[in-house]
Amino acid sequence: MPPVIRPYAPGDETGILDLYRVVFALNLTPDEWRWYYGNEAIIVVAESEGRIVGHYAVQPRPFSVMGESRLAGLVMGSMVAPEFRNITTFIDMAKRAYELCRERLVSFVYAFPNDNVWLVRRRMLDWTALPSIVSLVGRPSEGARDVSAIERVGLEDTIEAPWSDSSSIRAAHSSAFLMWRFNERPGVEYPVYVHREGGRVRGYIALKRYESTGHIVAFRVEPGAEASTGALLFARANQHFRETGVERISMWSMPASPLHSLVVAGMTPEGAGKNFGYLAFDPETSAQLADGARWDIAMCDSDVY
Amino acid sequence: MLRERLRTIIATELEIPVAEVPLDASAETLQAWDSLGHMRIVVAIEDAMSVRFATADIPTLTSIDKLVAAIEQKS
Numbered sequence: 001m002p003p004v005i006r007p008y009a010p011g012d013e014t015g016i017l018d019l020y021r022v023v024f025a026l027n028l029t030p031d032e033w034r035w036y037y038g039n040e041a042i043i044v045v046a047e048s049e050g051r052i053v054g055h056y057a058v059q060p061r062p063f064s065v066m067g068e069s070r071l072a073g074l075v076m077g078s079m080v081a082p083e084f085r086n087i088t089t090f091i092d093m094a095k096r097a098y099e100l101c102r103e104r105l106v107s108f109v110y111a112f113p114n115d116n117v118w119l120v121r122r123r124m125l126d127w128t129a130l131p132s133i134v135s136l137v138g139r140p141s142e143g144a145r146d147v148s149a150i151e152r153v154g155l156e157d158t159i160e161a162p163w164s165d166s167s168s169i170r171a172a173h174s175s176a177f178l179m180w181r182f183n184e185r186p187g188v189e190y191p192v193y194v195h196r197e198g199g200r201v202r203g204y205i206a207l208k209r210y211e212s213t214g215h216i217v218a219f220r221v222e223p224g225a226e227a228s229t230g231a232l233l234f235a236r237a238n239q240h241f242r243e244t245g246v247e248r249i250s251m252w253s254m255p256a257s258p259l260h261s262l263v264v265a266g267m268t269p270e271g272a273g274k275n276f277g278y279l280a281f282d283p284e285t286s287a288q289l290a291d292g293a294r295w296d297i298a299m300c301d302s303d304v305y
Numbered sequence: 306m307l308r309e310r311l312r313t314i315i316a317t318e319l320e321i322p323v324a325e326v327p328l329d330a331s332a333e334t335l336q337a338w339d340s341l342g343h344m345r346i347v348v349a350i351e352d353a354m355s356v357r358f359a360t361a362d363i364p365t366l367t368s369i370d371k372l373v374a375a376i377e378q379k380s
Binding site for chain 1: 339340341343344345347348360363364
């Protein structure tokens with residue numbers, strides 16, 4: 001009997017966490033699961049004889065598409081138990097999830113899939129490939145710049161950073177998003193630095209350490225403050241990584257980012273890059289998203305970092 | 306001839322010796338022919354033979370016999 005494809009129902013968590021262990025060898029805790037999926041995520045499961053054997057999730061993320069507000073969805077946690085692994089189950093789960101996305105007014109979904117899943121998404125589900133995302137890496141630089149104006153913010157701070165950009169496609173990093181992404185994730189520390197002037201936040205940078213690598217997971221400044229606030233924040237991030245013994249820095253920075261020219265000097269592209277692409281739910285949005293040069297995606301816009 | 310070409314493509318995509326792919330190979334008889342291997346096989350055949358299978362048919366093309374029939378139908 002093929003598995004039943006259905007939306008998530010309360011009580012599925014135990015089966016989903018079991019599936020994470022089987023497929024990804026990942027012991028996700030209930031708290032971590034709640035952080036990832038909370039009440040917002042669109043989740044479809046495959047069930048066979050009372051057991052969860054498949055999972056396909058979309059995490060809604062507000063975006064700005066050339067200045068227009070759109071609700072996007074990050075596809076994550078796609079998995080099928082080995083004994084039920086066939087293309088049909090995966091595709092049926094994906095299509096059901098996309099139906100639910102449309103009902104929730106999600107305009108498009110995006111993802112960073114591995115090679116195998118990417119092949120299925122492009123050939124069977126009509127996803128569009130964008131240029132792969134290549135990390136920039138470098139060593140923490142010695143800086144002579146005075147970064148005393150930069151402050152590290154605590155868990156109680158709200159960062160108001162409502163800057164828009166009418167030329168790019170990027171996630172809307174609202175204060176609620178920043179709080180959830182960097183302050184509420186169980187067991188993971190994200191040092192966040194801000195530059196304020198007159199009580200107003202002019203820019204922020206969020207960091208994460210993994211082994212001896214320091215990731216710059218988010219970096220934004222007020223328009224026009226790239227050379228001033230941007231340079232100070234970047235210098236402070238380098239200082240943070242030096243002080244904490246980080247050997248290499250890694251970040252995603254796309255040419256559409258206003259900060260790209262600031263960070264690209266001294267950093268080197270590494271590796272073939274991560275697969276990246278989208279599926280839009282209407283032709284107009286699909287056409288808007290097709291220009292890879294307009295995307296401005298940071299590490300925090302994925303579920304990995 | 307067609308079966309030989311398919312055999313070679315299947316061996317390449319599944320990363321196994323051609324000698325391990327019989328002329329009547331299928332997903333049932335070849336352990337390496339799993340769902341993701343199947344997608345690699347299908348896409349490689351489409352590229353190599355300039356054919357385009359109907360998306361709905363792809364999950365069913367799980368043997369050399371079925372692939373031959375589908376390709377001959379298109380040619």
